[in-house]
Amino acid sequence: MGLYELAVLFDPRLPDEEVAELSDGVKELLSGLGAEIVKEESWGKKRLAYPIQKLTEARYVFFTVKVDDGNPFPEVEKRLEQNDKVLRYLTVRLDQGRLRRRGEEVAPVVPSTAATTPVPPVAPVGGELAAAEQKEAS
Amino acid sequence: MRGKPIRRKKKTFIKRRKVCRFCADKIATVDYKDTQTLHHFIVDRAKILPSRISGTCAKHQRIIQQAIKRARHIALLPYTAD
Numbered sequence A: 001m002g003l004y005e006l007a008v009l010f011d012p013r014l015p016d017e018e019v020a021e022l023s024d025g026v027k028e029l030l031s032g033l034g035a036e037i038v039k040e041e042s043w044g045k046k047r048l049a050y051p052i053q054k055l056t057e058a059r060y061v062f063f064t065v066k067v068d069d070g071n072p073f074p075e076v077e078k079r080l081e082q083n084d085k086v087l088r089y090l091t092v093r094l095d096q097g098r099l100r101r102r103g104e105e106v107a108p109v110v111p112s113t114a115a116t117t118p119v120p121p122v123a124p125v126g127g128e129l130a131a132a133e134q135k136e137a138s
Numbered sequence B: 001m002r003g004k005p006i007r008r009k010k011k012t013f014i015k016r017r018k019v020c021r022f023c024a025d026k027i028a029t030v031d032y033k034d035t036q037t038l039h040h041f042i043v044d045r046a047k048i049l050p051s052r053i054s055g056t057c058a059k060h061q062r063i064i065q066q067a068i069k070r071a072r073h074i075a076l077l078p079y080t081a082d
Helices: A016-032 A073-082 A097-102 A125-137 B035-041 B058-073
Strands: A002-010 A035-052 A055-067 A086-093
Touching: A002 A016, A002 A035, A002 A073, A016 A035, A016 A055, A016 A073, A055 A086, A073 A086, A086 B058, B035 B058
Parallel strands: none
Antiparallel strands: A002 A055, A002 A086, A035 A055
16 A cells, blocks of 8 residues: 554653553554554654643654555554543655556655755655654754 | 826835745655744744745645644644644
């Protein structure tokens, strides 16, 4: 099918170990449903732009996932929905729609940061996310 | 208009053609996590900046719009200014 990104916002009151545990749970569930984890990225505690469930912070974790066949997301999203340690989640397809329709090789998302930060034009997915990470850190 | 002709100073208005910065930089996609870039395309009230102001082309405006909405969902950007 393609490359997807799953963003999950965990409760900020959870200790690090529990967030790691929950992340592992998500990864296990994904791989159990035929998805391949390409990258996991954790931003740690981050301030929210608006309060969610009266909380002003959340722990951001992003999973980049490659799915070849089947669709793991209905099940994964159902589980996330039921878990009250998860404040929000977001699933996004990373490869472009237009290329997808033409049946061409899908290009990884090149962030607009490429203009300001020196990133090779055809960066692999890992590189792209690392660039985003760098940007976030700065 | 009759009567005294009013002499108005001719306004010197230079129309600058706005160029879509994504087209200029040949950027095809915008990451919803890239809030630094997205911040350029929201006004102080946290509304999405119209392309008529930013000069973004229709294609890229749609891409930005989608990215902003995604960023809002995971609370990286606000829906409203408080």
